[in-house]
Amino acid sequence: MEAKPSTANLVDKIVVPGDVVLDLSSMTNQTIKLGGGLRQECDSVSVIKAGKLRFSKPNKYWVESSQKRYVPCVEDTVLGIVVDCKADNFFVDIRGPTIAFLPVLAFEGGTRRNIPKFEIGSLLYVRVVKANPGMNPELSCTDASGKAAEFGLLKDGYMFETSTGLSRMLLSSPTCPVLEELGKQLSFEIAVGLNGRVWVNAESPSTVVLVSNAIMNSESLSAVQQKIMVDKLLQRIK
Amino acid sequence: MAAKPSTTTTAKATYSPIDPTRKTRPPIFSGSDVDWLRPDSRGFHQCRPAFFRTGAVNSASGSAYAEFGNTKVIVSVFGPRESKKAMMYSNIGRLNCNVSYTTFATPIRGQGSDHKDFSSMLHKALEGAIILETFPKTTVDVFALVLESGGSIRFLVKQVDELDTLWFAVGDLPVVISCASVALADAGIMMYDLVASVSVSCLGKNLLIDPVLEEESYQDGSLMIACMPSRYEVTQLTVTGEWSTPHFNEAMQLCLDASAKLGKIMRSCLKEAASDEQE
Amino acid sequence: MGLPNASEDLSSEMEVDAFRRLFPLRYFERHLAESIRPDARSLSRARNTTISMGAVASADGSALAKIGSTTMLAAIKMEVMTPSLESPDEGCVSIDFHMPPICSPLVRPGRPAEAAPVVAKQLSDTISSSGMINLKELSLVGGKAAWMVYLDIYCLDADGALFDAALLSAVAAFSNLQIPTVSLDDGKIVMLPEEQKEENSEKEPVNKEKRKLTLGGIPFSLTCILHKNYILADPTSEEESIMETLVTVVLDSSNQLVSLYKPGGAVLAYTSAVQDCIALTRQRVKELHQILEEAISGMEID
């Protein structure tokens, strides 16, 4: 076995379930925030999902992983598809274990009188506001202050599904290389949900096709590889 | 010749080495032959010794074990509990019955399967006695397992030809019915009365009460009654064979008297169990 | 012990029965801390065990085994078969385990219980591993006829430790087995009729001497629950449903390990725990052996 690991040299390394990454007994008087994939057991913090251990200053730890299935989490922004309309709720599919509820009043200035009409199959950009185990998750089309912000119906465009890891990468800052490179040469609209759904819209269908392909290809490529891949694609349409 | 079918018709290549010659021919007896002794040396109008015990199965809401000669039966009652299927709303309770046999219940090893006919007969015999209104929307399950059948050759016949299955052997059913009603009482299900059941076989002019299955297979007719002894009401009645009206009356009266006696035995068993509990 | 928990405070105010239903685990842990179980047994004590032989008249061998209220009825029926070409001088044993709907509220008719085929498989594995039965003894006429032994075990009441009770009843049924005398008739094996047994005129029984099987190493088993550092022998179904880590150890009479079965479970079994379970089983094997001996001798006196 190699030398005893320490938290510092585990960061940015792949960890698998069961690994103990933090020893709380040696970290008294510190506040730490744990993100997805970690679990506290008495005095230690262990991993419950395989992935890369991440740390962001000052005190956030999480495991970055990629899945085909989305598990709802409060404050995630996701793309959902309306599957049914009921008196009080829209039923929205967000790729989770269960259907999510979008209350008909969860819109900016929403009242009983101006209930929006969505057809079954329409794509919405929404925020998860409740995700309690054992209950259907609840969505909202407003930001925390009750404003519509950019939430709501996504008209036209093209939606495709990727892994949750890729969508998280697309949303990371600084802007990820693939979007950076594409953005330099093309103009398009994009909406990324943390549930692995990506929506793209542009003037010409060829741009939409190109952008979506570039994004789908970019999973598992390094930054340099992404740049090269985008360049190649762009050259082809010129 | 007669032993052949069991090898030719069954799928598995085994057979029971029961000697075909051992099969005793029917005891032919005429109407005057009243002194003929039954296989278990009972009188014609004498029932087998009946034995009941409640609480045979701990995990059930109520249960009973019954032993009539060689016939041994266990009945468990579960519920009232949630109905199994998402069924229509019902403002009265449901009764669900199932009778099955062990593989070793009969001399020839059987399949140990469910007995659909008996299940529905048991249901009919009991439903009139249970106050279904006391457990709306829920189900009471009555499951019976026949551990040992009263010595029958029926299953040998069954293997010979499918057509023969239509021959009806009622032998174990009265035991199952009586035992089930004791189990229901043990489970505390509300009932108008216990259900006691007795059957009679008619051989020539003689009436044999509580026949074993050997006798049944030579019978000319049979009559089975399930009744509520205290209310003097018949909940289930099945008759086969040819009966003249006076003969029928005689048989029915015989059955009713016997079930009154059986009812007393069932009652005393329950009383005993209850007094044991109090102590 | 004693994590601060809401149930802790409630327990003094609540009725025992309600507490048992609402916080079954804490209810049990309270008992365990005092080294006692709700049914007044010590942790390593098995429930009262009885065997009655010859419970089924229509079978060639049968036994009823009770461990606490778990009840198993085992019966053996012998049929004749043509042995397979690979083993012409061996018989065959087929073991089936049934959980009819009467035994537990969880079993419904038409849908066999999930546990039944697993226990059946475990039983036939255990019995064949232990070498208790010498299949050669089941041969009647080499290459022509051999016994097919059908052992059917019915669970009449399921209250935990199903495998232990089933194995006990199976072993007892085998010791109760009386092989029927048969004779060769026209190349077919038939049973000798009762009345001919003494006269023994034309038909010579083919298995005059072999009316009983000689049983090799007889396997006995004990199931234990592992919970934290406690080991609970012979669990009831309530205990099994609350504390899910089960270890079943099967030892034969010469203390060979026939099976050590631990299908998952939240608690990991370390060497010491495994050793403890084996030690408990050793004791239990002695007990069960005696109970079986007594049942057999009781049968002979009758």
Added chain:
Amino acid sequence: MEVDRADGRNPNQLRPLACSCSILHRAHGSASWSQGFRFIQTSHFYHFNLFVFTSKCYFCYWVGSGDTKVLAAVYGPKAGTKKNENPEKASIEVIWKPRTGQIGKPEKEYEIILKRTLQSICILTINPNTTTSVIIQVVHDDGALLPCAINAACAALVDAGIPMKHLAVAICCCSAESGYCILDPTKLEEQKMKGFAYLVFPNSILSVLPEGSSLVQGEPMEHGIITSVTHGAMSVDDYFHCLERGRAASAKLSDFLRRSLQSKLPGDLSKAE
């Protein structure tokens, strides 16, 4: 050597392992796990085998040795649990698909053992009232089938991102008459031997805790048995001997499992600096 094995391995030697994750497009998580290679049969498989453990020389060496190979697919968590399952916990359902024919009693037993084993390594309280289905497809069976399936299922669960307490590694140990024991037997060896044990242990973990703090009852955590299934009679000492060998081998297996899971994840994601 104490024993000659048909394929020339020494008693403690495992067959070469191969594991690849995310091989099925539709499943939420999937993995294939094989022990031993069959060159001809598996050659077409390497097109999508992201991870290749073996090197050429292995191929020449192992041709002719049998392989056991299992595919595992995970779907879920899906909403709701079956009747008779605790809705306050996640439920795991295992479906065993034999290579040919119908599912029988041995397969039913495998299903139950696998289900109980997976239940004990997954954290069931995180997604209550959901069901995760694990489908096991046997591709080829040449001994140690159940351990192979457990390893595959474990890798597939990780691939699907199901929350787990730790991983599990499974191994088969055979015990022979004379008391020696061999690891990872082929089918022929399984049948020849006096008895064998399927053992499942937790994987060896990386820990930042001080050395020795994770000892349970004086033993490291990964020495605890999750699952043990034995066939055939053996002496108690033989069993402990198997246990010891199995633990040693499980360390190797868990190293391998960790490496194959690492290679599945994209080397570096967005950190382009």
Added chain:
Amino acid sequence: MVGLSEGEQEFIKGGIAQDLRSDGRKRYTYRPIYVETGVIPQANGSARVRMGSTDVIASVKAELGRPSAMQPDKGKVAIFVDCSPTAEPTFEGRGGEELSAELSSALQHCLLGGKSGAGAGIDLSSLVVVEGKVCWDLYIDGLVISSDGNLLDALGAAIKAALSNTGIPSVHVAAEAASDEQPEVDISDEEFLQFDTSGVPVITTLTKVGKHYIVDATLEEESQMSSAVSISINRQGHICGMIKRGGVGLDPSVILDMISVANFVSRQLMDKLDSEIAAADADEDES
């Protein structure tokens, strides 16, 4: 199922109590019965019986078989009933199975007599060709096309009519074969043996509604029953089988009274049926 308002239920019960049923009948009056024979040419015998809107078909098929070991001197009979989804949409798929099984078993009880064959409507010994070796197996199939109550009586009548219409080919047995071999038989295409159906009983179902019982209940009346007793009675007035449906218990004296009523009613039914069968056979012969 029948959905009736409380008013309607009261109307039916009240009518029966006053001996005037909703279709104008008295308590012991049958609906008009129509019999048609030979409706299925492929079968050895067949008949269709209509009683009001209840419509059933019975067919008899004879095949050569082997007598059972227990009774080498008897042929074998099997009765199966099938409920067509045309009668009730819920009979689709497995929906009708329960009712079918109940009717089949009731008919077996009522028509086939005791184990030894006594009281059987059909003389089983007449079906034997060579004792212990060859006999006729009769397959009797009933089909419910339309259901408006009293299915058992209608099926019983249809089977009686079908049997009277049945011709069994005469069989010539070739020279006696060795004792344990099956003898060769030659089935004639021209010569047919007619069945004697005078012994076949008719089934009368007495449905108890309130304090009274009625014959030939419609579906609506059946939905109001507390219990029903089906009694099969032959020409001699002997009981050939009896079965009770419905849960509510009956006093033994009521059962005895029912038997005497059934005895009286069944004689009328049998006469009516015989004349209908004769007329139908005549019709068939003409056409």
